[in-house]
Amino acid sequence: MSTHQTQVVIVGGGPSGLLLSQLLHRKGISSIVLEKHTRAHVLGRIRAGVLEHGFVNLMREAGCGARMDREGEIHEGFHIAHQGQLDRIDLAKHTGGDTVMVYGQTEVTRDLYEARDAMSGVVIHEAQNVQPHALTEARPFVTWEQDGEAQRAECDFIVGADGFHGVSRKSIPSDVLKEYEKVYPFGWLGVLSETPPVSEELIYARHERGFALCSLRSRTLSRYYIQVPLTDRVEDWSDAAFWQELKRRLPDEVAAGLQTGPSIEKSIAPLRSFVAEPMRYGNLFLAGDAAHIVPPTGAKGLNLAASDIYYLYHGFLDHYLKGDSAGLDAYSEKALARVWKAERFSWWMTNLLHRAPEGSETDLRLQRADLDYLFSSDAAQASLAENYVGLPY
Missing domain, CATH: 3.50.50.60 (FAD/NAD(P)-binding domain)
Incomplete structure (x- = not known):
């Protein structure tokens, strides 16, 4: 040895x-x-x-x-799409420049x-x-x-x-x-594509069909996600089906600007x-x-x-x-x-933006109220921003 x-x-x-x-x-x-x-x-x-x-x-x-x-x-910020509209969280404004x-x-x-x-x-x-x-x-x-x-x-x-x-x-x-441990009853289907991002900042989308996220790795490399049931497999989702479902969950003006292409990586991650x-x-x-x-x-x-x-x-x-x-x-x-x-x-954030499989109409109304409050309160947006940029070490 x-x-x-x-x-x-x-x-x-x-x-x-x-x-x-x-x-x-x-x-x-x-x-x-x-x-x-x-x-x-x-x-x-x-x-x-x-x-x-x-x-x-x-x-x-x-x-x-x-x-x-x-x-x-x-x-310096990111967007949350909900009820067909797009609202922005200004990270720099609410954190003193972070x-x-x-x-x-x-x-x-x-x-x-x-x-x-x-x-x-x-x-x-x-x-x-x-x-x-x-x-x-x-x-x-x-x-x-x-x-x-x-x-x-x-x-x-x-x-x-x-x-x-x-x-x-x-x-x-x-x-x-x-x-x-807490296991969530859904996962994220993620696709990496050599396409320009649909937005210069991330877009988190809350939709009745489920959550979606528009992210990026660079100016020419995009990363997109949609919420899927845990029973889904990657093989169940063609590229065309993914893009179609993603567009459904985004506001019309965002979906119209989405450039699609072949996936270079596709995976499902449980939450x-x-x-x-x-x-x-x-x-x-x-x-x-x-x-x-x-x-x-x-x-x-x-x-x-x-x-x-x-x-x-x-x-x-x-x-x-x-x-x-x-x-x-x-x-x-x-x-x-x-x-x-x-x-x-x-x-x-997960509870705010995802559609739970067993969620009731009451749960949906509570989500809407939470988002309405978030974008009517500077204090609520400051709390989100402070956590998103990272609490002090």
């Missing part, structure tokens, strides 16, 4: 794991990132693309913001990989049978297999950033871990809320989807992972550079406080 020595082992080579590794390396703190998939597989994931201003600043601090700042789209940036998760990950390569960061792909050990001891370690050879990394801390299905959360004893507590067990820390899942309506999934990394990064800095472990000791409580607020916001 080959043995490695490092300060932090990060399980999971997605954007959150790479970001933490990059930030720590710039401060002289060593890490090893273990990823079970190939780099091509990680870069092939089509995910969220709305970044909170706090995440944007963290990418810059990591030295990974140059291309993002050149190519990302700064959005905005979001539209920049795909794939591009974030690519930038982080390039930064890790430039610093000769240790990112091990196709690490199989990864297993954390001795989590409550002073010197934990992680084992895995690489090309059939057993490997071991001894460290001070382990960060589990390996997603909902990863091994990290499952390593916490069941009598310690508590899980909370759920999930939180695991605590986010620390011994010297294991959970981050990102390993600890929490949000429905995508509020664009919080990747951004919540970034706030976890922010807290961990500063906790490790204080521990290694100042000999102060208070930040690490408070990590779970601090991270979960922000997680639950984001869960609440995502739950609220």
Whole structure:
């Protein structure tokens, strides 16, 4: 067995794991990132693309913001379509100038990989049978297999950033871990197309036929979604059927400007809320989807992972550079406080804009009243904007 020595082992080579590794390396703190998939597989994931201003600043601090700042789209607002009309939420106005940036998760990950390569960061792909050990001891370690050879990394801390299905959360004893989950009775059918976006800003649509979202990755790459039953399969939806249904759920003037084309990616994602507590067990820390899942309506999934990394990064800095472990000791409580607020916001937006299969006429009238109130109250719009751009770290 080959043995490695490092300060932090990060399980999971997605954007959150790479970001933490990059930030720590710039401060002289060593890490090893273990990823079970190939780099091509990680870069092939089509995910969220709305970044909170706090995440944007963290990418810059990591030295990974140059291309993002050149190519990302700064959005000062977004639209909500309802009752055949289009209303705008002015993010900058209601938050004192805060905005979001539209920049795909794939591009974030690519930038982080390039930064890790430039610093000769240790990112091990196709690490199989990864297993954390001795989590409550002073010197934990992680084992895995690489090309059939057993490997071991001894460290001070382990960060589990390996997603909902990863091994990290499952390593916490069941009598310690508590899980909370809400499964929504619908999913999102998403289509990526090489077409100009129908709007320069995102459009969230609430319609009696179901929710829709007009999003974008760039000036030439659009991402659209419609709410579908959980029983639907991708094969049930031709491109023509998708475009037809999307147009039905948009105001006439928006639908008239929609440019359609062949899909280059099509998938159905179920919606759920999930939180695991605590986010620390011994010297294991959970981050990102390993600890929490949000429905995508509020664009919080990747951004919540970034706030976890922010807290961990500063906790490790204080521990290694100042000999102060208070930040690490408070990590779970601090991270979960922000997680639950984001869960609440995502739950609220989901209930506001989707048509529940079992929803009654009363539910529909309540949704309409909620939207009428939202666009009649500056205070309500300010609350939405504050949550959308991201609560303070």
